[in-house]
Amino acid sequence: MWGQDNKEEMSSSEQEGKEMTKVAASSIAEGAGDISAFVGKGVEFKGTISYSGTVRIDGYLDGEIHTDGVLLIGEDAVIQAKITAGTIVCKGKITGDVVAKECIKLRAPAVMNGSVKAPVLSMEDGVLFNGALEMAHGVRELPRDASLHPVGMIAPPSVKRVNG
DSSP, rough: OSSSSOOOOOOHHHHHHHHHHHHHHHHSSSTSSSSSEEOOOEEEEEEEESSSSEEESEEEEEEEEEEEEEEEEEEEOOEEEEEEEEEEEEEEEEEEEEEEEEEEEOOOOEESOOEEOOOOOOEOOEEEEEEEOOOOOGGOOOOOOOOOTTTTTOOOOOOOOOOO
C-alpha cells in the first residue's frame, strides 16, 4: 500500500501550476529559487507589489509590479498594471506597459494589451498581442567606419571614350 505508485487525479489548475512552474524553472537564472508568493484565483489585489524571487498570480491585480525576479501569470489572471520584472511568463491577460530585463514568454491563451520592452520575446500560436514592442538590447549597431552605399547609387565602372 505505501510502496505502491498511486497516480492521483490532478485538477486542471494544479496541472497548469505544475506546467507554469516547469516553464519558469527552465527560464529562471540559477539561484532564483522557488515561488515565494502566490495570488490565487478569485483574489483581487489593488496596489503596488515589490519583491525579489518568484511570484505567481492567478487572480486580479490592479496597480504596479516591481521586481528583478520572475513573474508567473496564470491562465485565469487579469492584470491591469505597469510591470517591471526580470522574467515574465504569462498565460493570462495583461493590460499595461511591461518592461522585462531578461525575457517575456507569452504562452497561449495569453492576451497582451500595451507596450512591451524586452531584449527577448517569445510568443506561442494563439496569443493575442496588441501594442508596441521595443527590443533595444538585441539591436546590433554597425561599425562607424563602414561605408554604406544606397541601393542603385553605386558608381558605374569607368568607361573610356574614344573621340574619333
